[in-house]
Amino acid sequence: MRILQRTVRGLITGPTTNAFRRQISSSTFVQQILPRCTPLQKSRLPLCARPGVTIFTRRFKSGEDLNALFAPVPIEPVEKGAEGDDVGEEFSGKLNRDGVLKVLNTFYRRPEIKRVAEEHGLDTRLFHQSFISFRKYCAKSQYFPPDLHILLSDIVAGAGHVDDVFPYFLKHAKQCFPHLDCMDDLRKISDLRSPANWYPEARKMNRKVIFHAGPTNSGKTYEAMEHFLKAKSGVYCGPLKLLASEVFHKANSRGVACDLITGEERRLSNPEGGGSAHVACTVEMASTDVRYEVGVIDEIQMIRDNVRGWAWTRTVLGMCVDELHICGEASAIELVKEMLLDTGEDLEVKTYKRLTTLTIQDQALQSFDNIRNGDCVVAFNKNDIYAISRNVEKRGFSCAVIYGGLPPGTKLAQAKNFNDPSHEINVLVATDAIGMGLNLSIKRIIFYSLMKPSVNEKGEKELELLSTSQALQIAGRAGRFGTQYESGEVTTFKPEDVSVLKDILAKPVDPIEAAGLHPTADQIELFAYHLPNATLSNLIEIFVSICRVDDSLYFMCNIEDFKFLADTIQHVPLALKTRYTFCCAPISRKQPFVCSMFLKFARQFSRGEALTFEWVTSQLGYPFTVPVTIAELQHLENVFDVFDLYLWLSYRFKDTFPDNERMRMAQRELDEIIHEGVSKITKLIQQVNLNTSDNNLDRLLDMRAQERLGTRTKSVLKEISKVVQGKGKPIPRASGGDEKEKPSPRGSGSSTTGRRPRGSSVPGRK
C-alpha cells in the first residue's frame, strides 16, 4: 500500500513517476493505481502508461517455444576401454542389451518420470529428445560407468527399480541441453532493463540536454550546428553518410577543423596531423568513450526504427558531452524525457516553426502533361521510377533520378544538376530516399502513390499507407528555405489520393513509444561460453527470446539480416568475435550478389589469405563500363555495395583487407560510371527489351499506369480509407519491386571486438 501511495504521489511530482511505476507489476498498476488517478495525474503519466495504452506488453516466449530454440548436442557412444577397465562387467557380467532397451522403454512411459523431468526443466520435446539420445547411447556404447552398468544389470534381472535410472538420464539430458544448467546465468546476462547504466562515463557527467523540435525545414539542425561550430570540440551524429559529409564540408569551410567517420570511411581534416576536435559521423559510429563539449544527434525520430533504432538510443544515453543537442520530430520528446529520468538529466525543449509555407493542392496531377519545372514525383519502387522518368521525358523535360540504391556521389550529382537552374534537368523523379539528407530545390512534391512497400516481422512484403511522419518528411522537401522557391506545394498523381493525403497530413504524428536496443558483442560472447555448441544465429535467437527489456521504454531491434549473414557463413571456420564482426557488415539479405561476395570474403579470410585489390576486382569484372541496360545498372549498384563491404571490413581487419585506398579509388570511378548510366536512364529503359517496339513499350508502361488507376487500385483505395479510419490492416504485397535504403554502416570499430566500444550494440543500418 505504501508503494501505491508513493506511486500516486510520484505521479504528481513528475520526474519520479517512471521509477515508481517500475516497482510495481502491470496488473497492480492498471487495476489499482490508474483508477485512483485524477485527470491531471493521468496526463502526467508516461505515454506508455496512459489509460488505453497497454503497458508491459512484451510477450516472452513460453517455456516450450523457448526450448524449441535449443538443438541437442550429439553425444557419442563410448568405445570399450575409453575410460579404463570395465569394472561394471567384472562385477555383474555382460549386459543384456535387449533387456536394457526394454527397461528404458518402461522408464520413458512412466508418468512419474515425465513429471520429475518437467520439474528439472525438461518439457515434452526436451524429454523426448533426451530420451532418444540416452537410449542410443545405451544401445551403442561398449562401455558404461560401473554404477550405471551394475544398476542396469540389476533392473534387467528384476533386482532394481526402473526409476533409479533417472539421475543418469538427467545427467545425460544436461549434456544434450547444457542450457538446463545455466538458464539463470543466461537470463542475468541478457537483462537489458537498465541501458542507462551501460555508460558509466556519461553517467559521471550531468549533461545539459536540449531538444530542438519542429517540422521539416524549420532550422532545427541549423541551430544545433551553430552550437557545434562554436564549441571547442564537438560531435555530429547523422542518419546518413551524405548528412555527415555535408557537416564535415560545412565545418571545414567555416574554418572549424572537422573529421569524417563513417563505417566505410575515415577522413581527417588534416591528413598530416592527428584527429580534429570536431567529428561528423554516422550515428552508429559515434564514440561513447571520447569526451566532447557539444554533441548533436540529428533525426531523433529514427530511434523508433526497427533495425537502426538502437544506435540513437546508444547516443542519447551514452555520449560523453557537456551539452547534447537532439534534433527532430516533437513525437520523440516524451520518450527522450522518460529515458533521461534514468540518467537524472533534465530536458530543455525548443520548438521551431516551418521557415516557408507548404500548401496542399486540391488538384491532383492526373497526367504527366501537367508536369512543370521544379516538380519532384515520388514513387516507392524502381520500376515506377523508370516508367515515370520515361513518361516525363516524353513530354520534353529532362529528369534527375534518385533512389536509395544509388551511390552517394551519384545522388549528389543528380541533386546538383536538378538544383542548378541553368542545367537542362528540371524535374526530379525519386523515392523517399530524398526524405533525409539532400538539399533540393523543389517547388512541388507529387506523390505517385501513397502506398509504400515494407517488410513485416515475418519477413513478408506488405504495402502500407504512408504514415503521417513519413508523408510530412517527404512533403516537407518542397519549398526548402534558401532555395529559389519561397514556398512549397504538395499533391498526388491520382485524384482519389488527394483527400487521403490531406487526411494523412492533418493527423497528429503518433508519439514514439519505445526506443530500439540490441545485444552487445560481449553479451553474445558470454552466451557462447555457456552454450558452446550453439551457432551464432542460434545464440542471437536465444538471446532475443530470453532477454528482459523495460517495455515501457525500449524494444529489441530486428536481427533478421544479422541472423541471415550468420547462417551464410556458419560453415566457415572463424573465431566467434570475427564471425560476429563479419555479421555486423552493412549488407542486406535482399542482395544475393553482395551476400555471395560476403561468403567469399569470409572463406578467404578463414584461409588466412589477404584479400588484395587484384583478387577482389577479378571477382567483380573490373574495369567497369557504362551500363547499357537496366540490369547492368543494377548489377553495378550491387558491385558498389561490395566495395562498401570491403571498405567496412578493411577498418576492422586491416591486415587481411590491405588495399583500402585502391579500392576506394576504384569505387569512386564506379560511382561516376553509375552516374553516367543513370543520366541516360530513359535510354536504358529502351534496352529492357530490344524486341519491344517503342509503341509497345509505351503501351506496357501505360498499362502499368492504368493498373495503378484501375481495379487493383480501387481495392487498395478501399483499404486506404479503412486504414485512415484506423480499421484496416496493411495490405499484403503480391510481388516485388520494392526498394530499400542501402544498409547502414554498423557499429564502431574501436573496441576489442574490432568494431564497437563498450556498451555499444550489434547492427544497424543507414
Ligand SMILES: Nc1ncnc2c1ncn2[C@@H]1O[C@H](COP(=O)(O)OP(=O)(O)OP(=O)(O)O)[C@@H](O)[C@H]1O
Ligand atoms: N537562421 C538561419 N539562417 C540562415 N539559414 C538558415 C537558418 N535556419 C535555417 N536555415 C537554412 O534553412 C534550411 C533548413 O534548415 P534546417 O536544415 O536546419 O532545417 P531542419 O528543421 O533541420 O529540417 P529537416 O527536418 O528537414 O532536417 C537549411 O538550408 C538551413 O541552412
Ligand SMILES: [Mg+2]
Ligand atoms: Mg535537420
